[in-house]
Amino acid sequence: MLEFMDYVQAAFHAQSRWNVDNSYASLTTTAYNLLDFQIPQGLQLHVSSLSSPNFATSYTLGSRGVVDGSLSFLYSSLGLTVPSQSSDVRLGSLVRGYRHIKELQKPDELYLNEIWHAGRRVDRKDALLYGRLYLPTSTLEAMYLRRISPTRLLRLNCVSDDELPNGGSILALLRNDYAKYSTEYLYSTDSALLGIRGLYNFGYDPRNPEQQPSTRPPAHPWDHQNGRLSAGAEVYFSPMNKSGGVSCGLRFATLPIHSGFPYTMTLTVNPLMGNLSGTYSVKAGRDLSLSSRFDFNVYSYESDVVVGMELWQRKRQSPDTVWAHKLIRPDWQKPDEDVNGVLKARMDNNGKVGLLWECRAKELLVSLGAAFDMKKRDKMLGSVGLEVSYST
Amino acid sequence: MAFNFNWSPLIADTDRVREMLTSSLNKSPKPPIIVDDILVNELNLGSTPPELEILEIGDLAEDRFRGIFKMSYTGDAYLTLKTRVQANPLNTYLSTKPAFARPEPVAASSGLTIPLQITLSDIRLSGFVILVFSKTKGITLVFRNDPLESLKVSSTFDSIPFVRDYLQRTIENQLRILFMEDLPAIIHRLSLRMFNPEYQTAEAQEPRIDDTEQRARVPVDPFASPSQQAADGFPLSGNDDFNLNTPNDMYASFSQKNMLRLAALNESQRTLSLFTPSIRDAVYRAWASAADRDLATGTSTPVHRPTTLSRIQSTLGSQSGWSSAASQTSDASSHPTRPTLASLQSNPSVYSLSTNASRPRGQRKKKHRVVNLRKNKDGERDVGSDMASLSSGYTESASRSASGSAGPSISVTEPSSPPISRGREGEISTPPRSPRKKVGFQQDNTVGGDREATIRGRPPLTPHTRHNWQDEDTEKTPRASMILPDKPADEQPRPQRQELPRMHTLPSRPTLQPHPQARPSSSVRQEKGHVSRSSSEVSLRNLAPAAFNSDPGSSGGILEQAWMMKMANEIAKRVADEKTRQNVWSPEGEGEAPPAYVS
Incomplete structure (x- = not known):
């Protein structure tokens, strides 16, 4: 489950019309959500509030052996109008599951953002400031987000901690999204790591006015005309310790126009380390998503298989309106109704099993997870966690 | 005073050192590049011993020692480590970074783990060693300076010069830390385990399966467990023996x-x-x-044990001659394989160990032994398994050294327990093997009778006082009277064995029990155990201090074992001589009354 601050941050992205999916970093988001979901550890309590559209606070109290906590504050220059009460927040936007790829949108023209007042331009670039202080470790996190232009986003992540070399580190990330392709440049002060990431989308180019996205209905359920193929790569290099890393990847994901079951396939390759990783995720039904990942290393012959699933529990329709729902035409696009809870499960070939149940209980959002290790007969239950969130 | 520095037994017991090294290497948080446990695959201390030069001896007593040595080592020891390393630098880089400011690459950080084998050889050491030994606190060994001079690191990545250099550099640094910090801790723990029974119990709880099989087959060297059996000179023959500590404790601590x-x-x-x-x-x-x-x-002889004490005195009188003879022979025989300090070029003055120095310590020794046995009271079985595990890696050298000189003892001990041993296994009757078994140090935790044989093997050491023979007879009587010669002794219920000797022996030894009313009903064996122990204990124990004090390197216990082994051989020879002279024991004694009753 997303923390409240991440939820607000996602709202900022959405409201400032930034497509987070059009990036090489989010190439495997679907598989990540279904296979690598975070299992809470220990007991955690979150109390959050979006007190004004521009200001949010969150307090966390946790107990993993020792009691710790954090205070976080967020300021956004862009007024965020999202439901913030935990009873109102859509569970679907808090729990990340199968990720539907949207059709590419043409980036906004520059002049659309201009606001003129009395002959002066008064519009300001959207920015977001976020700070979080962990106690008792006194670790400080800070983030600065800025929409420099409709196609550009700057992100600065800073961590200050005694235990880190040089007392902390800063990560600067500049993202460009031109819809057809996107690039990212990053720099980390820690050992001066430089990185470049790029993603290219084959097919439809929204910037070209003559070209239109394919609208014809698919000829058959396996018609790949209604999907999008993307290819990307990333390169990292650290001049200080003269090490680096390379990977490239492919993704094919169906678009909403696709009439069959949505699915996403990715293949990532690390040519230096000989690592191949393939994922296949499918939304098998309205409430069920399945995903699998196969890792193989051509040098060490090490392999790994992970399978995961996600099951949504819908709210039962009230008996009063059942008759009305029956009269709705089948192809009618109903507004996505909310769900009660989500069950996520994963298992890998090493016998490690993770279970996560996230639901809304009254006014609270509850997330209960456990990790098992089937190989260890004596100590099968690895960790159990319970997270309770309340927000206004 | 002579320092007998025995290298070969040090080589043998590497299993335990390997385990401790493994646990020590995995204890501290490893760098993220190492993704698996570090396994000490092979450890060979080589055949060349380090050269030791005594610079200073600050404190010297029977149970404590403090000295400074100059050590130089140019031997052929080697060590092989196995682990798996993460070959992707980005992976290890990212694992140390805070999650919030992590670049989060998609696949560039995917791991590639490579098995790595590192062999450390050509170790050159030179440095000053401060060695502090205390019987209760174990051995503390500290390097005054950084002892590592050079070392050759060969690994799986020798073909890549960058990696090779890096490994060489890193491992040298790690080894320096190991020598300065970890090694003293390891040695300290090892010595504690050897001298202090509290630390031995944990290992005794887990006898390995293959060990039990091996134990049934192979006669194990007795000196692998000096503190349990040989050093204390106390044959572990029954659980009830431990009760005797109470009176002993009294007059040992309150003189x-x-x-x-x-x-x-x-x-x-x-x-x-x-x-x-x-x-x-x-x-x-x-x-x-x-x-x-x-x-x-x-x-001040304790009044309530006049006979015991007098026998100690007489034993001491004869022991002094023996022990010196034993030390000489051990020196002579160990020249080819065990360089003593005298054989090195450090030119020390060789002091001959005087038994006078250790004789007055009889009282104190008993005190240590008392502590020792009480800890093991809960189970003799545990003690046995511990001894076996101690000597598991040791059998090779032990059998070599034992078979060399133990021949004469066959005739002595064979008659002492013929029914049991023959009924149990056939191999015992073969002469070349039996000495090790019959001398009394045979380790077999399943057969109680064997331990009893250890008692019987000993008495000829002491002058043949009347009490001594009686003691032996108490041990023999139950079996003779039960007429269960073919049955393994451990199958007999223990209470029965304890009752019988009591019936037979009580009348014959009234002087040995000054406070019979204070004893539990099964105290006869305690009494007997004490007597036999006091006789043999003195004989062996008197020599132990020499081994302790001369302990120059890592573990006094091992040295002590070597000493004991030599002593045992010598004793066995003595016993053989005496036997041939007197011919007291003859193998006919299955149904016959033991000598004590005849006389």
Whole structure:
């Protein structure tokens, strides 16, 4: 489950019309959500509030052996109008599951953002400031987000901690999204790591006015005309310790126009380390998503298989309106109704099993997870966690 | 005083050192590049011993030693480590970074783990070693300077010069830390485990399966467990033996003389007597220890055990000759394989160990032994398994050394337990093997009778006083009277075995039980156990200090084992001689009454 601050941050992205999916970093988001979901550890309590559209606070109290906590504050220059009460927040936007790829949108023209007042331009670039202080470790996190232009986003992540070399580190990330392709440049002060990431989308180019996205209905359920193929790569290099890393990847994901079951396939390759990783995720039904990942290393012959699933529990329709729902035409696009809870499960070939149940209980959002290790007969239950969130 | 520095037994017991090294290497948080446990695959201490030069001996006593050595090593020891490393630098880089400011690459950080084998060889050491030994606190060994001179690191990545250099550099640094910090801790723990029974119990709880199989087959060297059996000279024959510690403890810790003095001091305050005992004796520790020494020479024999004490004295008298002979022979025979300090070029003056130095310590020894046995009271079985595990990696050298000189002892001990041994396994009857078994150090935890054989193998060491023979007979009587010759001794229920000797022996030894009313009903075996122990204990124990004090390197226990082994061989020879002279025991004794009853 997303923390409240991440939820607000996602709202900022959405409201400032930034497509987070059009990036090489989010190439495997679907598989990540279904296979690598975070299992809470220990007991955690979150109390959050979006007190004004521009200001949010969150307090966390946790107990993993020792009691710790954090205070976080967020300021956004862009007024965020999202439901913030935990009873109102859509569970679907808090729990990340199968990720539907949207059709590419043409980036906004520059002049659309201009606001003129009395002959002066008064519009300001959207920015977001976020700070979080962990106690008792006194670790400080800070983030600065800025929409420099409709196609550009700057992100600065800073961590200050005694235990880190040089007392902390800063990560600067500049993202460009031109819809057809996107690039990212990053720099980390820690050992001066430089990185470049790029993603290219084959097919439809929204910037070209003559070209239109394919609208014809698919000829058959396996018609790949209604999907999008993307290819990307990333390169990292650290001049200080003269090490680096390379990977490239492919993704094919169906678009909403696709009439069959949505699915996403990715293949990532690390040519230096000989690592191949393939994922296949499918939304098998309205409430069920399945995903699998196969890792193989051509040098060490090490392999790994992970399978995961996600099951949504819908709210039962009230008996009063059942008759009305029956009269709705089948192809009618109903507004996505909310769900009660989500069950996520994963298992890998090493016998490690993770279970996560996230639901809304009254006014609270509850997330209960456990990790098992089937190989260890004596100590099968690895960790159990319970997270309770309340927000206004 | 002579320092006998024995290298070959040090080589043998590498299993345990390997385990401790493995656990020590995996204890501290490893760098993220190492993704698996570090496994010590192979450890060979080589055949060349380090050269030791005594620079200073600060403190020297039977149970403590402090000295400074100059050590240089150019031997052929090698060590092989196995682990798996993460070959992707980005992966290890990212794992140390805070999650919030992590670049989060998609696949560039995917891992590639490579098995890595590192061999450390050509180790050159030179440095000053400070060695502090205390019987209760174990061995503390500290390097005064960084001892590592050079070292050759060969690994799986030798073909890549960058990696090779890096490994060489890193491992040298790690080894320096190991020598300066970890090795003292390891040695300390090892020595504690050897000398202090509290630390032995944990290992005794887990006898390995293959060990039990091996134990049934292979006669294990007795000296692998010096503190349990050989060093204490106390044959572990029954659980009830441990009860005897209580009276022993009494007169070991409260010496008669001190009690008298305290009483005098006390009374001097009550009465108007003009006699005031000098306070000095009571106050200064140095004086007290001097008094202790005086006491042990015989001024205060505990009144309730006159026979035991007198026998100790007589034993000592004959032992002094033996022990010196034994030390000489051990020196002579160990020249090719065990370089003593004298054989090195450090040119030390060779002191011959005088038994006078250790004789007065008889009282103190008993105190240590008392502590020892009480800890093991809960199970003799545990002790046995521990001994086996101690000597598991040791059998090769042990059998070599034992078979060399143990031949004469066949005739001595064979008759002592013929029914049991033959009924149990056939191999015992083969002469070349039996000595090791029959001398009494055979380790077999399943057969109680074997331990009893250890008792019987010993008495010829001592002058043949009447009590001594009686002791032996108490042991023999139950079996003779039960007429279960073919049955393994451990199948007999213990209470039965304890009842029988009591019936038979009580009348024959009234002097040995000054306080019969204070003893439990099964105290006969304790009594007997004590007597036989006191005789053999003195004989072996007197020599132990030499091994302890001369301990120059890592573990006094191992040295002690070597000493004991030599001693045992010598004793076995003695016993053989005596036997041929007197022919007291003959193998006919299955149904016959033992000598004590005949006489």
